[in-house]
Amino acid sequence: QGQGDYRILHEADLRDHLAGLPDLTARLGGDPAAWDITEVGDGNLNLVFIVKGTSGGVAVKQALPYVRLVGESWPLPLSRAHYEYLALSRQAELAPGLVPALLHHDETLALTVMELLEPHIIMRKGLVAGTQYPGFAGDITTFMARTLFFTSDLALSAAEKKEGIAAFAGNHALCKITEDLIFTDPYRIAEQNRWTAPYLDALAVSLRDDMELHVAVSRLKLKFMASPEALLHGDLHTGSIMVTASQTRVIDPEFAFYGPMGFDVGAVIANLLMAYFASAGHERAPGERAAFEAWVLETIEQVWIGFARKFLELWRTAGTGDAYPVSLFAGPQGATRLEAERQTYMQRLFTEVVGFAAAKTIRRIFGLAHNIDFELIEDAKTRAISEARAVRLARAMMVETGTFRTIGDVTGAARKLR
Numbered sequence: 001q002g003q004g005d006y007r008i009l010h011e012a013d014l015r016d017h018l019a020g021l022p023d024l025t026a027r028l029g030g031d032p033a034a035w036d037i038t039e040v041g042d043g044n045l046n047l048v049f050i051v052k053g054t055s056g057g058v059a060v061k062q063a064l065p066y067v068r069l070v071g072e073s074w075p076l077p078l079s080r081a082h083y084e085y086l087a088l089s090r091q092a093e094l095a096p097g098l099v100p101a102l103l104h105h106d107e108t109l110a111l112t113v114m115e116l117l118e119p120h121i122i123m124r125k126g127l128v129a130g131t132q133y134p135g136f137a138g139d140i141t142t143f144m145a146r147t148l149f150f151t152s153d154l155a156l157s158a159a160e161k162k163e164g165i166a167a168f169a170g171n172h173a174l175c176k177i178t179e180d181l182i183f184t185d186p187y188r189i190a191e192q193n194r195w196t197a198p199y200l201d202a203l204a205v206s207l208r209d210d211m212e213l214h215v216a217v218s219r220l221k222l223k224f225m226a227s228p229e230a231l232l233h234g235d236l237h238t239g240s241i242m243v244t245a246s247q248t249r250v251i252d253p254e255f256a257f258y259g260p261m262g263f264d265v266g267a268v269i270a271n272l273l274m275a276y277f278a279s280a281g282h283e284r285a286p287g288e289r290a291a292f293e294a295w296v297l298e299t300i301e302q303v304w305i306g307f308a309r310k311f312l313e314l315w316r317t318a319g320t321g322d323a324y325p326v327s328l329f330a331g332p333q334g335a336t337r338l339e340a341e342r343q344t345y346m347q348r349l350f351t352e353v354v355g356f357a358a359a360k361t362i363r364r365i366f367g368l369a370h371n372i373d374f375e376l377i378e379d380a381k382t383r384a385i386s387e388a389r390a391v392r393l394a395r396a397m398m399v400e401t402g403t404f405r406t407i408g409d410v411t412g413a414a415r416k417l418r
């Protein structure tokens, strides 16, 4: 079978395809003709079907040869399904229980069958509704600390690390989407840009004229392009996380590649910051969501603090990679110096997290892909107020990054703007 055998599986084809896979028919149960198949994809790129039989269900994701959000005029390689599968496999080893189980992958059809997450919902929807997820910070920090640490030079040999980079280097079309849509287009005139007009018109113009911002975002872009530190998820927003009251599952790693760790951590923090600023637009009575908003800010703090603690602990106990050779840090003096260096490393990473979080925020307000946190605020003026607050903080985080020394500086600034 070659690439030529790819076809988009509509419901009937999908039913036939799955019916030919014994492991899946056993899991689903009942007559394939009676399986319930529904397309549920709400993402920007792919088709996702939920298939249910008499004894169980599965989720089926198929890549399209183009961007679903835009259409056939914007082609996108099917190989992203391969990279998603590869990343999901790696994440399942490194962060067991935090990603859906993989059940089947068909390279030619660019199709992956995985565990049906039920009754999980997309976290972003829960955040819009004002739901708190007390276990989230603990879970996402375990996911990020383990996937990032164990794919870095702190844990791997130089050879293993470079093999890892090579395995994902072909996913450059997905990287290019990030390079254009996050790091470039919001700062220039681009056909796909949109924002809450007319309220944010002036802010959109000021972004295009702001050379300090252009320098800052270009530095971040270069960091994204040229720093293969670890295997990133690459699209770790709250629409790529499914939750229940007590469980967290990370989905949709099709943007995976070796890049700067701060990009993933910054994505989580940016999306929580946007949930915080959007919250004001969702309240029906003043102060109604105060407890939720306090939880969001506390969670932002816990995401950084918990990530840093877990990452450092892994470095201390499993830092067997070729970077920082043990033989160079022998004795008590070496141990002390290495520990100080670890703190310096985390401070540098924090600075990058702050910058990437800012870039991830601005693109959701002026770029192509917006999010429901803001979009579901019906009144445009109310929405613009929330968005403008987020942009004000993001601009400061990007241009005056050094003034944010701790995560408390970020949440403190957010609280002031609310």
Ligand code: ADP
Pocket (backbone or CB within 6 Å): 040, 041, 042, 043, 044, 045, 046, 047, 048, 059, 061, 100, 114, 115, 116, 117, 118, 122, 239, 240, 251, 252, 254
């Ligand atoms: P895209 O790459 O197009 O964004 P996603 O992988 O994010 O696709 O999936 C789109 C939607 O499909 C998700 O928002 C979620 O609602 C649903 N979905 C995806 N994977 C699963 C799963 N394993 N179980 C249940 N629902 C899922």
Ligand code: MG
Pocket (backbone or CB within 6 Å): 043, 044, 239, 240, 252
């Ligand atoms: Mg998605």
Ligand code: MG
Pocket (backbone or CB within 6 Å): 043, 044, 045, 235, 239
């Ligand atoms: Mg997406």
Ligand code: MG
Pocket (backbone or CB within 6 Å): 043, 044, 045, 235, 252, 254
């Ligand atoms: Mg996706």
